[in-house]
Amino acid sequence: VTGELPGAWGWPEETLRAHGEDVLALALAHMAEQRDRAVFRPVPRALAERWRSEPWPADGCGPEELLAELELALEYPFGNGHPRFHAWVNPPPDRAGALAALAAAAANPSCAGGNQSALHLEREVIRWLGEMINQRSGGGGLLTSGGSMAAIVALGAARSRGSDFDVRADGLAGSPPQLVYASAEAHSSVVKAIELLGIGSRNLRVVPTDSERRIVPAELEAMVREDADGKGTPIAVVASAGTVNTGAIDPIEEIADVCAEQGLWLHVDGAYGAPAILTERYREALTGLARADSVALDPHKWLYVPVDAGALLVRDPEALREAFSLVPPYLLTGVDPDGVTDAPWISEFGIEQTRPFRALRVWAALRCTGRDGYRRLIDHDLDLAARLGAAVRANPALELVATGLSIVCFRYRAESERSGAVQRELARRIQLGGEAFLATTELEGRPALRACFVNPTTTEADVDSLVELVTATGAAAAADFD
Ligand SMILES: *Cc1c(COP(=O)(O)O)cnc(C)c1O
Numbered sequence: 168v169t170g171e172l173p174g175a176w177g178w179p180e181e182t183l184r185a186h187g188e189d190v191l192a193l194a195l196a197h198m199a200e201q202r203d204r205a206v207f208r209p210v211p212r213a214l215a216e217r218w219r220s221e222p223w224p225a226d227g228c229g230p231e232e233l234l235a236e237l238e239l240a241l242e243y244p245f246g247n248g249h250p251r252f253h254a255w256v257n258p259p260p261d262r263a264g265a266l267a268a269l270a271a272a273a274a275n276p277s278c279a280g281g282n283q284s285a286l287h288l289e290r291e292v293i294r295w296l297g298e299m300i301n302q303r304s305g306g307g308g309l310l311t312s313g314g315s316m317a318a319i320v321a322l323g324a325a326r327s328r329g330s331d332f333d334v335r336a337d338g339l340a341g342s343p344p345q346l347v348y349a350s351a352e353a354h355s356s357v358v359k360a361i362e363l364l365g366i367g368s369r370n371l372r373v374v375p376t377d378s379e380r381r382i383v384p385a386e387l388e389a390m391v392r393e394d395a396d397g398k399g400t401p402i403a404v405v406a407s408a409g410t411v412n413t414g415a416i417d418p419i420e421e422i423a424d425v426c427a428e429q430g431l432w433l434h435v436d437g438a439y440g441a442p443a444i445l446t447e448r449y450r451e452a453l454t455g456l457a458r459a460d461s462v463a464l465d466p467h468k469w470l471y472v473p474v475d476a477g478a479l480l481v482r483d484p485e486a487l488r489e490a491f492s493l494v495p496p497y498l499l500t501g502v503d504p505d506g507v508t509d510a511p512w513i514s515e516f517g518i519e520q521t522r523p524f525r526a527l528r529v530w531a532a533l534r535c536t537g538r539d540g541y542r543r544l545i546d547h548d549l550d551l552a553a554r555l556g557a558a559v560r561a562n563p564a565l566e567l568v569a570t571g572l573s574i575v576c577f578r579y580r581a582e583s584e585r586s587g588a589v590q591r592e593l594a595r596r597i598q599l600g601g602e603a604f605l606a607t608t609e610l611e612g613r614p615a616l617r618a619c620f621v622n623p624t625t626t627e628a629d630v631d632s633l634v635e636l637v638t639a640t641g642a643a644a645a646a647d648f649d
Contacts, residue, residue, distance in 0.1 A: 173227050174227040174228075175230075175233075178230065182230060185230075186230040186233075186234065189230075189234050190234065190237060191269075193234070193237060193238060193241065194241075194265065197241045198248070198259065198260065198262060198265065201248050201249045201250065201259070201624070202249070202250055202624070204249065205601030205602075206246045206249045206251050206252050206601055206602065206603055206604045207244075207245065207246035207249075207252070207598060207599075207601060207604050208243060208601060209243075209599070210243045214239070214243075245257070246598075246604040247259065248260070248622075249604070250622060250624045250625045250626065250629050251602065251603040251604065251625070251629050251632070251633065252603075252604045252622070253603065253604060253605055253606075253618040253619055253620060253625075253633070254604050254605060254606035254617075254618075254619070255411075255606055255619065256411065256439045256465075256468045256469075256619055256621055257621070258467075258468065258469070258471050258621040258622055259471065259622055259623075259624065260471065260472075260473040260474075261470075261471040261472055261473065261528075261531070261532035261535070261536065263531040263532055263534075263535035263536075264471065264472045264473045264528040264529070264531050264532035265473050265528075266531065267527045267528045267530070267531035267532075268473050268527075268528050270527060271523070271524035271525075271527040271528060272524075274524060274527075275524070276524050277521045277522065278513065278522040278523065278524055278525070278526070279498075279512055279513060279514040279519075279520055279521060279522055280498075280508060280510075280511070280512025280513055280514055280515075281507060281508055281512070282506065282507055282508060282509040282510075285524050285526055285527070286510070286513065286526075288526040288527060288530050289309070289310055289513065289525070289526035290307075290510070291526075291530065292310070292466075292478075292526055292529045292530050292533060293307060293308045293309065293310070293478065293480065295533055296308075296464060296466075296478055296480055297480050299441075299442070299444060299445065299538070300437075300441060300444055300453070300456040300457055300462060300464070300480065301444075301454070301456070301457040302456075302457055302462075302480060302482065303457065303482070305482070305483070306480060306481060306482050306483075306484070307480075307481060307484035307516075308461075308478060308479045308480040308481050308484065308487075308516075309478070309479055309487075309513050309516050309517050310466075310476060310477065310478050310522075310525040310526060310529065311477040311478065311479055311517065311519075312475045312477055312519075313438070313465055313467065313474075313475055313476075313477035314354065314356055314436060314438030314439075314463045314464075314465045314468075314477050315356035315359065315360070315477075316477055316479075316517075316518070316519075317438070317461075317463035317464075317465075317477050317478065317479035318354075318356050318357050318359075318360040318405075318434070318436065318463055319359075319360040319363060319364070319518065320479050320487065320490075320491070320516075320517045320518060321360075321432075321434045321460075321461035321463065321479055321481070322347065322357075322360045322361065322364055322366070322403060322405075322434060323360075323364055323490045323491065323518075324432070324460075324461065324481070324486040324487050324489070324490040324491075325347075325402055325403040325432035325434065325460070325461075326339075326345060326364050326366065326402065326403075326490070327486070327489055327490040328402075328432055328486055328489070328490075329345055329400060329401075329402025329403065329431075329432065330342070330345070330400075330402075335490070338365060339365045339366065340365075342400075343399045343400050344366075344367065344369075344370045344398070344399035344400070345366050345370060345399060345400050345401075345402045346370050346372055346394055346398065346399045346400060346401045346402065347361055347366060347370065347371050347372065347402060347403045347404070347405060348371075348372045348374050348387055348390065348391065348401065348403070348404040348405070348431075349371060349372075349373070349374065349382075349404070349405040349406075349407075350373065350374050350375075350376045350380070350381070350382045350407065350410075350417065351373050351376065352376065352380050352407060352410040352412055352413070352415055353405055353407055353410070353436065354407070354410070354411055354436055354438065356436075356438075357371075357405050357436065358371060370399060372390055372394065374386055374387045374390060376415075379415060379569075379571075380410065380412075380413055380415040380569070381415050381416065381417050381418060382406060382417040382418065382422060384418055384421035384422055384424070384425055387404065387422065387425055388425045388428075388429070391425065391429050391431070392429075395429075401429060401431055402431060402432060403431055403432040403433070403434060404422055404425070404426055404431050404432070404433050404434070405434045405435075405436060406419050406422045406433065406434070406435045406436070406455075406459075407435070407436050407437075407440075408435050408436065408437035408440045408441050408453055408456060408462075409437060409438075409439045409440015409441070409443065409571070409572050410571070411438075411439060412569075412574075412576070412608050412610070412617070413569040413570070413571045413574055413576055413610070414439075414440060414570065414571025414572030414573065414574040415569075415571050416440060416449075416452050416453065416571065416572075418455075419433075419435060419452075419453070419454075419455025419456060419458070419459065420454065420455040420458065421455075422455070423455050423458035423459065426460075427458075432460045432461070433458070433459045433460050433461075434459065434460065434461045434462075434463070435455075435456055435459040435461070435462045435463070436463050437453075437456060437462050437463060437464045438463050438464065438465040438468060438477070439465065439468045439469060439572070440453075440469070440572050441453065441456060441462060441463075441464040441469075442464070442468075442469040442470055442541060442545060443469070443545055443549070443572055444456060445538060445541050445542040445545060446542055446545050446546050446549065448546075448549060449572070459482070460481065460482050460483070460486070461479060461480065461481045461482070462479070462480045462481075463477065463478070463479055464477075464478045464479075464480060465477045465478070466478055466529045466532070466533075468621065469545060469548075469573075469621055470529075470532060470533065470541065471532055471536075471544070471621075471623075472525075472528050472529050472532045472533075473528050475523075475525065476525045476528055476529050478529075479517075484516060487515075487516040487517065488511070488515050488516055491515060491516060491517055491518065492515040492516070493515075494512070494515060498512065498514075544623050545573075547623060548573040548620040548621055548622070548625075549572070549573055549620075551573070551620040551625055551627065551629075551630050552570060552572070552573040552574065552575050552618075552619075552620050553570075554627055554630045554631075555575045555618055555620075555630050555633065555634070556570045556575050558630065558631070558634045559575065559577045559634070562634060562638065563580075564579060564580055564638050564641060564642070565577055565578065565579060565580065565634075565637070565638070565641075566578045566579075566580050568610050568615045569610060569615075573619055573620040573621060574617065574618070574619045574620075575617070575618045575619075576608060576610055576615045576616065576617045576618075577615065577616055577618075578590055578613075578614075578615050578616060579593055579616070579637060579638070579641030579644075579645065581641075581645050581648075585645075585648050586613065586614070587613055587614040588648060589641065589644050589645050589648060590607055590614040590615060590616055591607055591614055592644040592647070592648075593616070593637065593640050593641045593644045594606070594607045594616060596640050596643070596644060597636060597637070597640055600636075600640070602632075602636055603629075603632070603633050603636055605617065605618055605633075605637070606618075606619075616637065618633070
């Protein structure tokens with residue numbers, strides 16, 4: 168480079184250090200002082216307009232302008248991390264994971280493969296997560312961007328294993344339809360994966376559920392038998408270990424029996440709920456995870472690892488390799504424990520080639536918190552959900568609709584023809600009020616409020632104040648509809 172180095176490349180070491188301390192202070196304050204801020208504030212129109220229209224300047228900026236912009240960026244989050252943010256499944260970051268993020272960015276490896284720390288750490292955390300779900304030895308997997316990518320990779324493997332032709336070469340056109348089974352409560356990412364893999368969402372067979380929104384194994388078995396007789400080729404079942412709507416857990420053991428008998432791939436979507444296996448309350452319901460061919464589990468959900476960190480755990484890693492391995496000549500290397508490549512490249516087992524150093528964030532959170540630590544954190548969230556459920560039951564103005572894991576779905580009681588509008592208006596007022604943040608969902612085709620607890624800093628008092636807030640806001644919203 169001729170002349171002065173542009174941007175941060177040219178900052179003297181002292182400037183970089185001083186500025187680094189400012190940024191660190193900003194990040195630490197953001198995590199420590201959440202409670203003092205509004206849960207959510209919309210981005211002011213003028214700022215939104217600036218972000219929409221300002222051109223990219225030809226000249227770079229100094230550390231002061233960078234810091235000002237970072238401050239602004241942290242001022243308008245979507246609410247996640249705040250102790251009274253209860254929407255979706257968006258936790259605050261594990262503190263050790265957040266620090267590790269900076270170290271990982273400084274190292275900036277490409278985690279496709281090679282005998283480097285990043286890959287050893289990735290295999291270690293995958294092994295720990297496999298042990299958490301009691302996977303038998305020989306299992307493996309990889310970190311992904313999230314549960315959505317995990318579903319694509321898992322069902323990609325199921326598609327290959329379920330084809331008696333070379334699906335990678337031939338594609339699915341001209342072959343009988345491949346059929347995948349799931350309940351209507353399965354996450355939208357499963358539908359996306361099926362569409363993307365060319366299986367087609369029409370070939371997603373919706374299995375009936377019981378009163379607790381769980382797949383009925385006998386119905387599944389009957390459907391598979393009937394479909395195999397002319398409708399197509401059943402290849403896989405997707406069971407949920409904690410649906411995103413109500414935390415419902417399908418009867419995984421019984422579904423695994425059906426899959427074993429019918430020769431189907433079992434993928435379990437435990438993106439949110441799988442870590443609950445650490446608790447006494449859910450250990451039993453989740454024992455079936457060990458029998459799944461593949462399990463999606465998001466460390467960036469209930470394990471609090473900073474986004475992004477998903478994981479796919481598989482019983483037979485070779486199934487992933489068969490479906491995805493494509494090694495270009497410039498990446499070909501022999502495996503040698505003391506050499507450049509000590510194990511097959513992870514890029515052979517999935518879709519991403521250049522991959523971020525997710526493992527360092529995952530490792531930092533898992534190692535610093537420990538297994539028992541996670542059990543306590545998850546129990547705390549389950550306790551808060553139970554507290555909210557009990558408060559809703561005891562409150563004549565509220566109606567409990569469904570609970571599961573750390574999710575509570577409920578309604579403010581209102582005349583049925585305007586109930587939906589009341590729930591939506593109530594949620595909107597709470598979201599814009601800055602005191603708390605709830606999401607809405609639909610159950611039996613009717614809007615409901617949904618709270619999900621994934622936050623070690625949320626307290627019982629926060630739950631109690633949420634109930635008061637919902638009751639008061641609900642009364643005001645309902646009165647405005649009169
Ligand atoms: C979040 C979630 C997903 C999707 O995972 P991403 O990490 O958002 O890609 C899938 N299933 C369930 C149950 C989830 O909670």
